Amino acid sequence: MEPSAGWWALRFTPRVALVDDEAVLLEVSSTERLWGGRDVLLAQVLQAWAVAASTSGGQGEPVFSEGSRPCAQPPWGCGPTALVAHGFLRLALAGRAPPAQGPPGLPLHALTALRPHVASLERMGCRTWGALRALPRPGVSRRFGAGVLRALDQAFGDAPEAHAWLELPEQFALTLELPALAASADALLWSAHRGIAALHGWLQARQQGVLGLELAWRHDLRRIDGVMIAPVQALQVRTAQATQDMAHLRRLLAENLARTTLAAPANQITLRLLDAAPLAHRSASLLPPDGRGGSDPGLPGGVQGEALHQLLERLSARLGAEHVQAPVLQADHRPERMQQWRPAAEVLRVAAPPRPAARGASASASGAALDATPGGLLQPTWLLNPPRRLAVQGNRPCHHGLLRLLAGPHRFEAGWWSGAGSDDADPAHPCAGLALRDYFVAHNDVAGLVWVFRERLASVPEGAQAAARPHRWFLHGIFG
Numbered sequence: 001m002e003p004s005a006g007w008w009a010l011r012f013t014p015r016v017a018l019v020d021d022e023a024v025l026l027e028v029s030s031t032e033r034l035w036g037g038r039d040v041l042l043a044q045v046l047q048a049w050a051v052a053a054s055t056s057g058g059q060g061e062p063v064f065s066e067g068s069r070p071c072a073q074p075p076w077g078c079g080p081t082a083l084v085a086h087g088f089l090r091l092a093l094a095g096r097a098p099p100a101q102g103p104p105g106l107p108l109h110a111l112t113a114l115r116p117h118v119a120s121l122e123r124m125g126c127r128t129w130g131a132l133r134a135l136p137r138p139g140v141s142r143r144f145g146a147g148v149l150r151a152l153d154q155a156f157g158d159a160p161e162a163h164a165w166l167e168l169p170e171q172f173a174l175t176l177e178l179p180a181l182a183a184s185a186d187a188l189l190w191s192a193h194r195g196i197a198a199l200h201g202w203l204q205a206r207q208q209g210v211l212g213l214e215l216a217w218r219h220d221l222r223r224i225d226g227v228m229i230a231p232v233q234a235l236q237v238r239t240a241q242a243t244q245d246m247a248h249l250r251r252l253l254a255e256n257l258a259r260t261t262l263a264a265p266a267n268q269i270t271l272r273l274l275d276a277a278p279l280a281h282r283s284a285s286l287l288p289p290d291g292r293g294g295s296d297p298g299l300p301g302g303v304q305g306e307a308l309h310q311l312l313e314r315l316s317a318r319l320g321a322e323h324v325q326a327p328v329l330q331a332d333h334r335p336e337r338m339q340q341w342r343p344a345a346e347v348l349r350v351a352a353p354p355r356p357a358a359r360g361a362s363a364s365a366s367g368a369a370l371d372a373t374p375g376g377l378l379q380p381t382w383l384l385n386p387p388r389r390l391a392v393q394g395n396r397p398c399h400h401g402l403l404r405l406l407a408g409p410h411r412f413e414a415g416w417w418s419g420a421g422s423d424d425a426d427p428a429h430p431c432a433g434l435a436l437r438d439y440f441v442a443h444n445d446v447a448g449l450v451w452v453f454r455e456r457l458a459s460v461p462e463g464a465q466a467a468a469r470p471h472r473w474f475l476h477g478i479f480g
Contacts, residue, residue, distance in 0.1 A: 009201075108121055210276060259318075
């Protein structure tokens with residue numbers, strides 16, 4: 001049994017060990033109070049065990065110390081010592097009820113150290129731990145060895161028992177040999193389920209969430225039709241927020257693998273955690289669920305849904321990052337430059353909560369989302385791109401007739417830092433450099449409420465002669 005088979009249990013207690021390559025041992029005497037008592041802890045452990053067993057192929061069974069209980073499904077054992085708990089578990093696996101007299105009534109085969117001597121002891125009429133313990137110790141030691149007595153003393157708590165407690169590695173990287181060659185993305189994803197289950201246990205014990213994950217696979221062939229191929233191929237997946245939602249990670253891997261062509265069949269995979277962040281746990285609500293929440297644990301309700309950032313990540317993986325875009329506010333007073341469309345997956349990562357290790361970087365990213373709207377400026381719902389030049393009659397703009405100016409001017413100067421002196425100087429282009437504008441809200445019966453601006457001429461240096469040019473008017477927005 002691999003050490004990762006017991007990682008799922010480390011969120012309940014720091015003392016977890018693998019026993020005889022068949023069971024997972026949890027020492028819970030020091031933590032059961034923190035979980036609300038033994039019964040509450042037992043229910044949560046059995047639920048976590050069922051999830052871990054379903055995703056990892058059912059390898060490993062839990063063993064619990066302190067007390068004893070009848071076996072249930074899934075099988076488990078509970079006792080004052082690890083060996084007693086393991087003995088009750090073995091009875092449960094065999095479909096037998098625990099003995100009425102407790103640990104002394106356990107059969108000999110339930111203790112690993114006694115199994116080589118079961119046949120000899122049964123011929124002597126000794127079939128339980130209690131019967132063996134009643135025999136003279138010197139004779140048992142001479143006949144069967146001191147190890148038998150030492151195991152009995154450890155089982156009944158008369159001698160200390162040492163365990164090799166599991167310790168999580170600092171970095172998660174799990175390599176798995178595939179039972180069969182994976183020639184398709186579906187086969188590769190199916191083989192990765194076991195590694196994803198181990199990752200879930202690692203994250204829960206570390207109280208962290210995934211930000212970046214890499215799935216790499218090793219090719220079984222070195223060349224195809226005489227052409228050399230790379231020995232390893234890899235796929236990286238990024239998330240906008242730290243998450244422990246393994247179903248979402250599987251969907252992201254599935255969408256990305258569906259767009260990836262395997263160069264050759266794979267015989268080994270490696271799942272590596274590239275980036276993680278502490279997971280901010282939300283407090284439970286004091287109010288009862290209203291039935292309108294989603295699958296987010298921070299939202300009440302029983303209706304299953306999907307978080308917006310998870311939907312955007314999945315669509316970006318399926319359709320391509322450039323085909324799913326989101327608006328980003330820019331610190332610019334020019335209306336056509338206040339917003340920029342960028343790939344949604346990239347925007348979500350920038351907008352994620354700042355991590356402790358990168359406060360400086362997050363501060364600069366948040367500056368890009370400043371609300372650049374000038375105070376008191378009434379802006380329309382729709383902008384024209386580019387602004388449309390209007391005819392002028394008697395120094396008044398015309399759009400389906402003469403326009404009556406209702407509000408304004410709202411004057412600003414912006415864009416002096418980009419495009420000055422270039423061909424884009426015409427404000428009719430959205431890439432204009434220096435913008436000198438007076439904005440008005442205008443109206444007539446045909447056009448309705450519109451947003452227009454009058455171009456102001458740049459100041460002329462002393463000694464230079466200004467070209468005689470009338471002010472130009474542009475239609476930039478429509479209210480509606």
